[in-house]
Amino acid sequence: MIGQLAHRPDAATGAPRLPVPGHLDVWLVRRPRLDTAAGTLALDELSEPERRRTASFVRPADGVTYASAHIALRRLLGAYLGLPAAGVPFVREPCPGCAGPHGRPAVRHPDPPLHFSLAHSHGMAVVAVSRAVLGVDVERLPRAETVEVCAAALHPDEQSELARLGPEERRPAFGRIWTRKEAYLKALGTGLSRDPARDYLGADQARRPDGWTLLDLASGPRHNAAVAVRGAPPERVAVRWLPPTATHVDGSVDLAAGGVTTRVSDWGA
Numbered sequence: 001m002i003g004q005l006a007h008r009p010d011a012a013t014g015a016p017r018l019p020v021p022g023h024l025d026v027w028l029v030r031r032p033r034l035d036t037a038a039g040t041l042a043l044d045e046l047s048e049p050e051r052r053r054t055a056s057f058v059r060p061a062d063g064v065t066y067a068s069a070h071i072a073l074r075r076l077l078g079a080y081l082g083l084p085a086a087g088v089p090f091v092r093e094p095c096p097g098c099a100g101p102h103g104r105p106a107v108r109h110p111d112p113p114l115h116f117s118l119a120h121s122h123g124m125a126v127v128a129v130s131r132a133v134l135g136v137d138v139e140r141l142p143r144a145e146t147v148e149v150c151a152a153a154l155h156p157d158e159q160s161e162l163a164r165l166g167p168e169e170r171r172p173a174f175g176r177i178w179t180r181k182e183a184y185l186k187a188l189g190t191g192l193s194r195d196p197a198r199d200y201l202g203a204d205q206a207r208r209p210d211g212w213t214l215l216d217l218a219s220g221p222r223h224n225a226a227v228a229v230r231g232a233p234p235e236r237v238a239v240r241w242l243p244p245t246a247t248h249v250d251g252s253v254d255l256a257a258g259g260v261t262t263r264v265s266d267w268g269a
Contacts, residue, residue, distance in 0.1 A: 017080055017255050018113055021131045022235040026217060026227065029072045029125035029242045037064045040248040042071050045085040061123070069125035071247040073118045076127055077107065079255050080114060096189050103189035104133070117186055117227070124223050130234070135187030136217075137179040138225040147174045154181075158202040175224035177202055180214045184228040187212070218260075236261055 019025055032041065041064070043051060050070050057063035074085035081088065089108035092101045106112055116129045117136040128136040142150075147170055151162055158177050162170050180201040185191050200207050201214060208214055213233045219225035240259030245251040 017082075019080070019130050020236075023130070024132075024134070024215075024227065024229060024234040024237045025129045026136070026237065026239045027072065027076055027127040027129075027242055028219060028239065029069060029120075029127065029247070030244065031061065031065045031123040031125075032068055032244065032247060034061055034064055037068070040245075041067055042085070042247060042249045042251070043067060045071055045074055047086075065120050065123055065125065068247040069118060069120040069127075072125060072242055072253070073116070073127050075246065075251075075253045076129065076242075076255075077114075077116060079253050080129065081107070093189060095193075097193060104135075104186070117183075119182075119186075119225075121223065124219065124225075126217070126219065126225050126227075128227050130229060132234075133187055133230040134227060135183045135185070136225070136227045137182035137186065138217075138219055138223050139175055139179050139182070141222055141224060142171055142175050142178070144171060147171055150174070150178070153196045154178075155197050155200045155202070157200055157207075161202050172224065173203075176216055176226065179224045179226035180208075180216070180228065183226045184209065184212065184214065187228040187230060 043054070046054065046067065054063045054067040057066065071085065074088050077088045078085040091106055091108040093103035093106050094101065095103040107114065107116070114129055114131060115133050116127065117134050119126050119137045121138050122140040124138050126136050126138045128134055144167060147162070151159055151174060154177060162174055165173055181196055181199065184199065184201060185194055188194065199209055211230060213229045213231070215227050215229070215237065217225040217227060217239065238259050238261045240257050242253060243251070243257070246253050
């Protein structure tokens with residue numbers, strides 16, 4: 001549906017179920033059980049390239065994580081926009097660096113009514129939705145050797161912060177910095193084609209990029225997650241877990257499902 005999107009009205013108010021300006025919706029998705037996923041995931045809701053990508057993973061667990069994350073994304077956006085999951089029209093925005101068609105993923109529309117970002121890693125996926133441009137990332141808590149190798153790619157002052165920490169503190173601290181960085185670079189539309197050492201995203205909030213809000217997200221004991229939102233801090237952040245069956249053939253998503261709704265001051269702004 002190019003050029004227009006049909007917004008499903010809210011049953012109580014008649015208004016489209018779109019994010020309220022100044023609000024940020026975050027959805028957490030766990031990977032389904034591997035022993036039942038093959039027969040229960042709604043793979044027919046994915047595009048043909050998405051199904052090919054699902055089948056291309058060497059480790060079946062990675063394919064299931066990818067498929068469940070993209071089914072969840074399609075169902076969530078479909079619920080916001082009043083569209084079937086398989087009918088959500090995606091497009092890539094122009095790359096800020098070369099203007100090629102590989103920038104931020106977006107809903108195909110001349111004036112998108114929402115912005116979204118998806119990330120997944122080792123059994124966990126995160127979908128963030130807002131009226132503002134944003135990016136999200138989630139990563140498994142890094143191993144000590146990962147920190148040792150990858151810290152050299154960080155901003156010099158981020159490296160100094162990590163060097164002052166003990167080994168057990170360094171791992172989660174690196175994870176927080178790296179997920180903020182990936183979220184920010186995704187929001188820019190560049191990804192890691194932009195030098196990770198260029199931007200400071202460490203613990204000093206006052207030194208982070210102007211015009212952006214960075215939030216650390218609670219995502220369980222084995223992952224770090226963060227979101228970057230362009231503009232002022234959101235007035236409200238709602239974090240919800242999708243039900244385990246939300247990506248199944250007979251599953252569905254409920255935008256009014258319970259979760260944690262809080263002021264941004266309660267998060268790692």
